[in-house]
Amino acid sequence: MKLGKIAKKLGCELRGSKEVEISGVAGIEEAEEEDLTFVSNPKYLPKIESTRAGAIILSADSPATSTPTLISENPYLAFAQAIELFYQPPEPIPGIHPTASIADDVVMEGDYSIGANVVIGEGAQLGKNALLYPNVTIYPHAEIGDDLIAHSNSVIREYCKIGNRVILQNGAIVGADGFGFAPQTDGSYYKMAQSGIVVLEDDVEVGANSCIDRATVGETRIEKGTKIDNLVQIGHGSRVGQHTVLAGQVGLAGSTRVGNHVMLGGQVGTAGHITIGDRVLATAQTGVARSVEAGKVISGTPEMEAALWKRNTVLLRKLPELVRTVTRLKKEVDELRRKKGKKTR
Helix, strand or coil: CEEHHHHHHCEEEEEEECCCCEEECCCCCCCCCCCECCCHHHHHHHHCCCCCCCCCECCCCCCCCCEEEEECCCHHHHHHHHHHHHHCCCCCCCCCCCCCCEEEEEEEEEEEECCCCCCCCCCCCEEEEEECCCEEECCCEEEEEECCCCCCCCEECCCCCCCCCEEEEECCCCECCCCEEEEEEECCEEEECCCCCEEECCCEEECCCCCCCCCCCCEEECCCCEECCCEEECCCCCCCCCCCCCCCEECCCCCCCECCCECCCCCECCCCEEEEECEEECCCEEEECCCCCEEEEEECCCEHHHHHHHHHHHHHHHHHHHHHHHHHHHHHHHHHHHHHHHHHH
């Protein structure tokens, strides 16, 4: 595809020849002569001149380069859109595979593609354009909106409610039982019925092998536009706000409240029954033991403001040296006291 055509499709300003032929996209270090690449992180700007890419997407304030350039206000977004110009996933096969098991009273609207060994239970409702890959299971009485994409081995449990344009990656489980057990006098545990549901609002995506537990009573809710990475655990009765991002291996204990536009890095864990305010950013492996005010940037375990955590980390690295210094000074003081004691006797 000619670079000039790509510029028009992406809405970018073109600097350089519009006749450059582009056949794919790649990262700046791997790109070859017919690849389109991008830079959005300033630390990669020095690689602009050494890249072999045929063209590069940059912001307007980036350094000038002899490589043909597409100027975008958001180079990362433009690159994401460029990927779609060159990669097309396999077209789904319309209709229902003969091995699928679908209850007689299931309601399905419009076009749909139901893969091999899909199971849909009694009373379930699917909106238009459902795309269910092989081995998807939908329990009875689930309610699902339009344009669901459910990849192989994903599960939607009974009575759960799914909005429009939801994507479930492979092995995602929506509505598994919450971790609810009542201790008994003999030391054993009584399993509490998990009678609540999970609600996924519009445009939510759930990553591979992530689990969103149903509430004991009431609901667990993921609000619109939120994106959940792989291997994330969301405990029963939790609520996650709009356009929030949960990276891999995040764990929310039961009844956690997470606000809008929050970003939780990989392996962030929270205690239960706390509230994380809007626009909070928690760096990787933060342990959140108490509620966090809106707009905070936090790190460490227990959580603290990121700037304080950085200072503490620097001091911690110096701790062995400080211990040696204190030990040496203590010996010197002890020796002076010993000598002084001899003189006074």
